[in-house]
Amino acid sequence: MTDPLTxxxxxxxxxxxxxxxxxxxxxxxxxxxxxxxxxLVTASIRxxxxxxxxxxxxxxxxxxxxxxxxxxGCVTARDAILTAELAxxxxxxxxxxxxxxxxxxLLYPDVEQLVHAAxxxxxxxxTVLPYCNEDPVTCQKLADVGCAAVMPLGSLxxxxxxxxxxxxxxxxxxxxxxxxxxDAGIGxxxxxxxxxxxxxxxxxxxxxxxxxxxxxxxxxxxxxxxxAGRLARLAGRIPKRRFAEPSSPQxxxxxx
Amino acid sequence: xRLKVNGVExxxxxxxxxxxxxxxxxxxxxxxxxxxxxxxxxxxxxWPSKPLGPGDDVEIVRPFSGx
Numbered sequence: 001m002t003d004p005l006t007x008x009x010x011x012x013x014x015x016x017x018x019x020x021x022x023x024x025x026x027x028x029x030x031x032x033x034x035x036x037x038x039x040l041v042t043a044s045i046r047x048x049x050x051x052x053x054x055x056x057x058x059x060x061x062x063x064x065x066x067x068x069x070x071x072x073g074c075v076t077a078r079d080a081i082l083t084a085e086l087a088x089x090x091x092x093x094x095x096x097x098x099x100x101x102x103x104x105x106l107l108y109p110d111v112e113q114l115v116h117a118a119x120x121x122x123x124x125x126x127t128v129l130p131y132c133n134e135d136p137v138t139c140q141k142l143a144d145v146g147c148a149a150v151m152p153l154g155s156l157x158x159x160x161x162x163x164x165x166x167x168x169x170x171x172x173x174x175x176x177x178x179x180x181x182x183d184a185g186i187g188x189x190x191x192x193x194x195x196x197x198x199x200x201x202x203x204x205x206x207x208x209x210x211x212x213x214x215x216x217x218x219x220x221x222x223x224x225x226x227x228a229g230r231l232a233r234l235a236g237r238i239p240k241r242r243f244a245e246p247s248s249p250q251x252x253x254x255x256x
Numbered sequence: 257x258r259l260k261v262n263g264v265e266x267x268x269x270x271x272x273x274x275x276x277x278x279x280x281x282x283x284x285x286x287x288x289x290x291x292x293x294x295x296x297x298x299x300x301x302x303w304p305s306k307p308l309g310p311g312d313d314v315e316i317v318r319p320f321s322g323x
Contacts, residue, residue: 019323029321044322047262047315048282048289057319058288070322078295085297086317090290157323206323 003230005202007179008095008127008148010066014039015196016226017068017181019206023215026060032209032219033065041065042097042206044072045087058091068129070097075110077117084121096121097151098130107157107184109133115141122146131183134168136175143178150178151204154195155185158207162191166198173199189218189225196229197237203229257310273303276314289318 004011018038023029033041043057058067069087074080077100084096098118102110109132121128127148132138134152142150152172155161162185163169173180182195183204192203205222212218259268261276270276273291277284284303291298292315298306308314 019321021321021323023321042322043319045290045317046320048280048318056286056288057321067319069319072322082292082295082297082315086290086292086315087319089297089299090288090317090319 003234005179007129012039012066012202013037014223014226015202015230016192016223017042017202017204018209018219018222019204020057020061022207022210024210028215029210030060031216033061035216035219035223036205036209037223039066040068042068042070042204043091044070045083045090066095067091067093068095068097069093070099070131072099073101074099075101075104077113077120080113080117081120081124084126085124088126094125095127095129095148098128098147109153111135111138114138115145118142118147119145129181134165134172136168136172139172139176139180143176148178149181149201150176151181151183153184154182154191157184159185160187160208161185162187163194163198166194169195169200170198173201186222189221192222193225193229193232196226197232199233202226257308259308260311260313262314262316271307273298273306273308273314276308277303277316280316282316289316291316 005015014037016036016038017040018036019042069091071080071083074083080100088094100110100114100117102108114130118128118130122145129149129151130142130147131151139150154163179201181202181204182200186192186205186208195203203226209215209218270279294313
């Protein structure tokens with residue numbers, strides 16, 4: 001059964017998007033990307049240093065993945081837009097995961113600047129996937145300015161706190177005209193499955209895999225969780241009840 | 257002349273983006289490198305001709321691991 005995710009007309013075979021940072025080493029990262037089944041992986045854009053790293057991330061990935069550059073760490077729309085433009089030049093992609101940070105301790109998005117930068121990048125021809133608050137109004141505004149998807153946070157980046165406000169995520173999913181990618185806060189596989197059950201179209205994971213005790217296993221677990229959550233969503237869960245309802249037949253009970 | 261390269265001011269005897277890259281040891285045909293001068297991206301084909309002037313603010317970047 002194929003169930004591709006379509007973002008901006010591009011069909012992605014996996015609903016799991018994986019980061020490339022914070023792994024114990026490069027080989028573990030490559031093994032994890034493989035085990036995750038992800039097709040889309042994120043990268044940052046950083047200044048070249050004189051000490052240098054001989055091999056570029058892109059060379060290491062060997063053309064097996066579609067890269068989604070981010071604007072991580074940017075605190076002004078101006079820097080985020082320039083970073084996106086540099087990413088487009090460096091990676092020959094017009095896709096960008098737009099991050100505009102309003103607080104360096106919380107890494108919470110700066111909504112005002114985010115919507116402004118998203119609008120400008122869309123006008124410049126970018127396919128914009130903004131990391132944003134789990135707020136239906138913000139997500140609607142981002143879709144209105146032409147973002148290709150929205151990436152609401154489950155909880156703070158790298159916190160592993162899971163989905164702090166599932167009601168809001170579910171609301172966003174039910175109303176969003178563009179795909180919803182749960183980004184940030186995933187701590188373990190059940191969080192990823194939960195996101196998909198709530199109606200998310202995809203899940204983005206980095207730290208929860210890279211910093212786990214056995215990243216290769218966790219990558220496989222995330223893959224299975226996203227697939228399970230998606231299947232459960234499509235299947236439709238049973239309604240919750242306050243009291244028990246026996247599953248075995250009531251008739252023919254011994255001794256009655 | 258004085259240039260700001262990746263946030264650091266230095267005295268450099270280079271006149272174009274290509275010369276600056278060569279001086280910094282960046283292979284001019286290396287893929288996945290991007291350059292901006294004073295907040296505007298300089299396309300790869302413009303590197304040899306793009307002049308640098310005193311006080312220019314140059315960013316030289318490449319993809320790195322990220323989440």
